Amino acid sequence: MDYFRVRGTGVSPGIAYGEVLLTEKVVFSSKKESITKNRSVKEWERLQKASKRTKKQLEQIKKEVGSLIGEDHSFIFEAHLMILKDKSLLSELEKTIKHDLCSAEWAISQIHDRYNKIFESITDEYLKQRKSDVSDVLSRLYRNLKPQKRKKTDDKKDKIIVAHDLLPSEAAFRMNQGNILAIALDMGGATSHTAILARSLNIPAVVGLRNITKKVKNGDYLIVDGSDGEVIIDPPLAVQREFASKRDKYENYRKELQKTAKLKASTLDGVNFLLMANIELSKEVKPAFSLGAKGIGLFRSEFIYFQRTDLPDEEDHFEVYSKLAEDAAPLPVYIRTVDIGGEKNLPQMKIEKEPNPALGLRAIRVSLRDREMFKVQLRAILRASVQRNIRLLIPMITEMEEIEEVKLLLKEVKEELQSKNILFDENIPLGVMIEVPAAAAVSDKMAKEVDYFSIGTNDLIQYYLAVDRTNELVSHLFKPLHPSVLRLLKFIIKSAHKEGIEVSVCGEMSADPLSALVLLGLGIRKFSMNPIFIPRIKRALRSVECQNIEKIVRKAMTFKTAHEIEEYVIEKILFKHPTALLMQEVPLIM
Amino acid sequence: MVTKKITVKNKLGLHARAAVKLVNLANRFVSSVTIEKDGNKIDGKSVLGTLTLAATKGSSITLRITGKDEEIALESLEALINDKFYEDE
Numbered sequence: 005m006d007y008f009r010v011r012g013t014g015v016s017p018g019i020a021y022g023e024v025l026l027t028e029k030v031v032f033s034s035k036k037e038s039i040t041k042n043r044s045v046k047e048w049e050r051l052q053k054a055s056k057r058t059k060k061q062l063e064q065i066k067k068e069v070g071s072l073i074g075e076d077h078s079f080i081f082e083a084h085l086m087i088l089k090d091k092s093l094l095s096e097l098e099k100t101i102k103h104d105l106c107s108a109e110w111a112i113s114q115i116h117d118r119y120n121k122i123f124e125s126i127t128d129e130y131l132k133q134r135k136s137d138v139s140d141v142l143s144r145l146y147r148n149l150k151p152q153k154r155k156k157t158d159d160k161k162d163k164i165i166v167a168h169d170l171l172p173s174e175a176a177f178r179m180n181q182g183n184i185l186a187i188a189l190d191m192g193g194a195t196s197h198t199a200i201l202a203r204s205l206n207i208p209a210v211v212g213l214r215n216i217t218k219k220v221k222n223g224d225y226l227i228v229d230g231s232d233g234e235v236i237i238d239p240p241l242a243v244q245r246e247f248a249s250k251r252d253k254y255e256n257y258r259k260e261l262q263k264t265a266k267l268k269a270s271t272l273d274g275v276n277f278l279l280m281a282n283i284e285l286s287k288e289v290k291p292a293f294s295l296g297a298k299g300i301g302l303f304r305s306e307f308i309y310f311q312r313t314d315l316p317d318e319e320d321h322f323e324v325y326s327k328l329a330e331d332a333a334p335l336p337v338y339i340r341t342v343d344i345g346g347e348k349n350l351p352q353m354k355i356e357k358e359p360n361p362a363l364g365l366r367a368i369r370v371s372l373r374d375r376e377m378f379k380v381q382l383r384a385i386l387r388a389s390v391q392r393n394i395r396l397l398i399p400m401i402t403e404m405e406e407i408e409e410v411k412l413l414l415k416e417v418k419e420e421l422q423s424k425n426i427l428f429d430e431n432i433p434l435g436v437m438i439e440v441p442a443a444a445a446v447s448d449k450m451a452k453e454v455d456y457f458s459i460g461t462n463d464l465i466q467y468y469l470a471v472d473r474t475n476e477l478v479s480h481l482f483k484p485l486h487p488s489v490l491r492l493l494k495f496i497i498k499s500a501h502k503e504g505i506e507v508s509v510c511g512e513m514s515a516d517p518l519s520a521l522v523l524l525g526l527g528i529r530k531f532s533m534n535p536i537f538i539p540r541i542k543r544a545l546r547s548v549e550c551q552n553i554e555k556i557v558r559k560a561m562t563f564k565t566a567h568e569i570e571e572y573v574i575e576k577i578l579f580k581h582p583t584a585l586l587m588q589e590v591p592l593i594m
Numbered sequence: 595m596v597t598k599k600i601t602v603k604n605k606l607g608l609h610a611r612a613a614v615k616l617v618n619l620a621n622r623f624v625s626s627v628t629i630e631k632d633g634n635k636i637d638g639k640s641v642l643g644t645l646t647l648a649a650t651k652g653s654s655i656t657l658r659i660t661g662k663d664e665e666i667a668l669e670s671l672e673a674l675i676n677d678k679f680y681e682d683e
Contacts, residue, residue, distance in 0.1 A: 083610040086617060086641040093642055119646070126648040137610055138642065319683070 007238045010213050012188070014233030015199035017536070018208035018258075019251040020186035021244060024224045025163035026217060027170075032113035032146065039105050047101050051108040054148040058088055061144065080137070087141045108149050116142045164188060164226050168217050170198050186228035188216050188235050202230075203291065210235055264539040265296035267546065272581075275550035277524065279542055280338075281535040282510055286324055289331040292535035296542055299335040301532020302397070302458070302510045303328060305381065306342045315377070321384030325394065333391045338458065338532070340397040340437065341381055343367040362466070367400030372409055382417045389429035397458055401436040401443050407453050410434070435506075438496050439463035447496045451503035458532070459496060461511025465489055483566040484513050485522065490561055490569070497527045508532055517544040517585055522573060524550060525557025547584045548577065595660040596668045604678035607650035610641075612679040617641045619674055625661025627671070638671075 039047065062085050070078035087093065093115070100111040119138045162185045169191040184207055192198060192211030202209035208230030220226065220237055227236040227247045231254065236243060270276045280301030281292035289300060308316050308324055328337050345366025358364035371378035385396055398410055414434065421428055438444050439460030447457065465484055466472060473482035483489070500507035508530030513519035515537035523531070524545060531541060556576040560569045577584050602608060608616070620627040620638045627638030629647060631654075636643030638657070649655050655675075659667050674680075 079611055079614075083614045083641065086614055087645075090640050090642045092637060092640045119642070122646045126646075138645070 007236060007240060007243065008219060010216055010219065010235045010237070012210040012213035012216075012233050012235065013192075014209075014230045015192070015211050016187075016202035016207060016209035017231040017254070018186075018206065019227065019229050019231065019247055019254055020164060020208045021227050021239075021247060021251075022162060022164045022185040022225065024166050024220045024222055024226055026220065026222050027165060027167040032116055033107070033109040034113070036104075036106055036110050039107060041105065044102050044105050047106075047108045047111075048098055050149060051097060051101065051111070051145075054108070054145055055088060055094070057148040057151065058141070058145050059085065061148075062088065083137060084141050084144075087138055088145070109146065112142055112146045112149075116146075164228055166216055166220055166226070186226075186230065187211075188213055188226065188228050190214055190217050261295065261539045264542055265294060267296075267542065269296075269298070269542060269546070271524075271545060271548055271550040271553075273549040273551050276529070277545055278508075278530045279538045280336075280508070280530065280532040281538065282532050283535065286327040286331060288535070289328060292538075293332075293335075295535045295538045297535050297538055300328065300332055300337040301508060301530070303337055303339045304343065305339055306344050309342065309344060318380045318384050321381055322387050325385055325388035329388050329391050329394055333393050336393050336395055338395045338397045338435070339385055340399050340458075341368070341371055341378070341385075343399045345370045362472070368398050368406055368410070369400065372406065375413060379413060379417055382414060383421065386417060386421060386428040386432065387426060389432050390427050392429045392431075394429065395433045395435060395456070397435050397437060399437045399460070400440060400463075401438075401450070402440045403442065404446065404449060404453065407436065407450065411453075437510075439467070439511075441468045441492070444468075444492050444496050447499040448502065451499045451505055454505065456506035456508070457496060457500050459493065459507065459509045459511065461493075461509060461513040464492070464511070468492060484516075484519050485569045485573075486566045487561065487563060487569060490522070490526065490557075493523070493526055494561070501527065506530065515541065517541060518570070518574065518577075520544060521548065521553055521577060521584065522557055522560075524548075525553040525555075525560075527554075544584050548581045552580055553577070595658060596664045597656060597658050598668055598672060599654055599656045600672055600675050601654045602649045602651055602675060604681045605651055605683040606681070607653070608644055608647060610645065612681070613641050613644040615679050616671065616674060617644055619670060620667070623659075623661070623663045623667035623670075625659045625664045625667045627667065628658040628660075630656040630658065 062081050066078045066081035066085070096115055096118075097108075097111050100106065100114055101108060104111070104114075116139065119142075123138070162183045164186045165184055166188045167190070169189055170187070187198070187202055187207060187209040189198070189209075189211045190213055199209060199211060208228050210228055210230055210233050213235060216235060225238055227234075227239050227244070229235070229247065229250075231250075236247070239247070269279060278298050279296060280299040281288070281295075281297035282302040282304070283289065283292060283300055284304050284307040292300070305321075305324075308321060325337075325339060328339070343366065345361070345364065365373065371381075382396075385394060388394060396414075398407075401407060411434070418428070418430070433455035435456035435458055436443065436450060436454050437460045438447055438450075438457050439462075441464065443450060444464065451457070461484065462473075465482060465486075468489060469481060469483070469486060471478050471481045473479045497507055507528065509523055509528050510532040512533070513523060514531040515533035517540060520531060520541050521544060533541065556573055559576075560572050563569050563572060574585065604612060606612065617639055629636055629638045629644065631647050631649055634647060636647055638644065647655070657668060657671060659671075661667070
C-alpha cells in the first residue's frame with residue numbers, strides 16, 4: 005500500500021495513531037446556474053431552513069463551550085449568532101436569490117466574496133481578522149444547505165482532527181471534549197493559541213503541513229508525530245509498529261521527566277547547579293517550571309513584536325513583563341531587550357535589507373539607533389520590576405561604549421519614573437550577552453561594569469569560527485568543542501569569577517549533555533535552555549562528580565583539535581560515570 | 595433626530611465583542627440608529643455593519659438616532675462607548 009509522510013512543525017510532543025476527522029473548509033460554489041422564478045422561491049426557503057439549522061448548532065456549541073471552559077470563550081458564538089440573524093445579511097441573500105435567479109449556494113458565495121473584500125480593505129489587523137468570523141458563519145450556513153446526517157456513534161470515537169486552521173475557541177471546544185487523539189493543520193505556528201492549548205492538554209499536534217486537508221479524507225488512518233513534526237498517511241503495519249514503540253518510549257520518558265523535575269539539582273559531590281528556561285511567551289513560564297526550571301534565564305522580548313504588525317507601546321510591553329514577573333516570582337526572569345534585525349527582520353521596523361545581516365544592524369545596535377523605542381521598552385521593564393525578580397539583559401554588546409550608553413539611558417528612564425513617583429526596582433541587575441568575540445576578548449573589562457554575563461554560545465561560536473551553521477556546505481565546521489572556543493569560554497568565565505559576578509550560558513551548548521558537562525568543568529553553574537531539555541541535562545549533571553569533570557576538562561584543554569577533545573572527554577566521562585551520557589531511552593526531541 | 599460625535603477609546607476598537615454589546619443595546623430602543631465613519635453609514639442595529647465600519651481605537655464615529663426614545667438611546671450608547679464597552683483597556 006502506498007503511504008505518504010508529510011513534514012510540518014511539531015508544536016505539541018507525543019505520538020498518536022487514529023482515524024481522520026476532517027473539519028472541511030467549505031469550497032464555495034463558483035458556477036452560477038440560472039433558475040426559474042418559482043425555483044428561486046424554493047431556494048430562499050431552503051436557505052431559511054439552513055439558517056435555522058445553523059442557529060440551532062451555534063446555540064448548542066455556545067452552551068457547551070460556556071459550561072466547559074467558561075463564558076469568555078463562548079462569547080464568540082454569541083457574535084456568530086448575531087451575524088447569522090443580521091437583517092442586512094438575510095436581506096442581501098434574499099435579494100441575490102430572487103433578483104439574480106440563482107441557487108442559495110451561489111448567493112452565499114457572492115455575499116461571502118463581498119464581505120471578504122470589505123474586510124480585506126481594512127487596515128487594522130485585529131479587525132481585519134474578524135472576516136474569519138463572518139466567513140465561519142457563512143461556511144456553516146453553506147454546509148447546512150444540504151442536511152447532513154451525522155452518525156452519532158461515530159462522533160464519540162477518538163479521532164485525529166485534520167483542518168485547514170482552527171479558531172482558538174473552536175480548538176478549545178474540541179480539545180475539551182476529550183475525544184481528540186491529535187491535531188494536524190495546514191496552517192499555524194508554534195506560538196499560536198491552538199499550539200499552546202494542545203501542549204497544555206498533552207495532545208500531540210503538527211501544524212504548517214500546507215495541504216494535509218487535501219491529502220486525506222474522513223476514515224483514513226494517520227500517525228501524528230508531534231515530537232518530530234511529521235504526519236504519516238495510511239502507514240503500513242511495519243511503520244505502525246515502529247511508531248507504537250516510539251510512543252511507548254515517549255510515554256515512559258514523560259513519566260521519567262516528572263520524576264526528574266522534582267530531584268535536587270546537584271552533582272554527586274554536592275555541587276549545586278541551576279537550570280533555567282529560554283522562552284518566548286509569558287504562557288510558557290508554568291510549563292517550564294513543571295519541567296524543573298528554576299527561573300527564566302532568557303525571555304526573548306522580540307516575540308512581542310513578532311505577534312503584531314504595528315509597534316507595541318509601553319503598555320503592551322508592560323503587560324507581558326508584569327505577567328512574566330508575577331508567574332515566575334520569586335524566581336528570576338532575565339528579559340533580553342529586543343534582538344531584531346539580521347535575519348529576524350520586521351516589516352514594522354523598516355530596517356533596510358542589508359548585504360550581510362549577521363554583521364549588520366541588529367539587537368542593541370537597533371535599540372541605540374532608535375532610542376525612543378528602546379526607552380519605551382526600558383520603562384516597561386522597570387515598571388514590571390517591583391517584585392525585584394527581573395534582570396535586564398542586553399544582546400550583541402561589542403564594545404564598552406555601548407554599555408555606557410545603555411547605562412545613561414537607563415538612568416534617564418529611572419529618573420523619569422522617580423519624578424512621577426512610579427515604583428520600580430532601583431537595583432535592577434544589568435547584564436550583557438557575551439556573543440560577539442570582541443566582547444569576550446574584553447570580558448575582563450566588561451565584568452567591572454555589569455552585574456552579570458550571559459554567554460550566547462550560538463552566535464559566539466558562529467562569529468568566532470566564522471561558520472554559519474545553517475549553511476550545509478560549512479556546518480560541519482561548527483564545533484562547540486573547538487579548542488579555541490573552550491579557551492574563549494574559559495577566559496569569559498574567569499573574568500566573571502574574578503569580579504565576582506554571575507555568569508551563565510544560554511546557547512544550545514547548555515542543552516547538549518556532553519557540552520553541558522564540559523561547561524560544568526569550565527566552571528559554569530547556571531544553564532538556560534529550551535525547557536524541554538532541562539530534565540535530560542539535569543540527569544546528566546546529577547550523575548557526575550563535578551571535581552572529576554573539572555579535571556577531565558582541564559586536561560582536554562591541552563589538546564589540539566575538537567575531535568581529540570571530544571574523544572577524550574567522552575571516554576573519560578564514561579569510564580567514571582557510565583550513565584552520564586546515556587540518552588538512548590530519550591527521544592531526540594521530546 | 596439627535597447627533598453626536600464620539601471617539602472610540604477601548605484598545606481593540608469596535609471588535610466582535612464590543613460590536614455585539616453595541617448592537618444589543620441599540621436593539622433595545624425603537625429609534626433607528628445610524629453610525630457614520632469616514633463617510634460610511636451603517637445600521638447600528640446590524641452587527642455585520644458595525645464590524646465592517648472598522649472603528650479602531652482613536653477613530654471618531656457619529657451616531658445619528660431618530661425616533662421616540664432617541665434621547666435616552668443616545669445617552670446609553672454614548673455611555674457604553676465612553677466606558678470602553680466595559681473592557682479593561
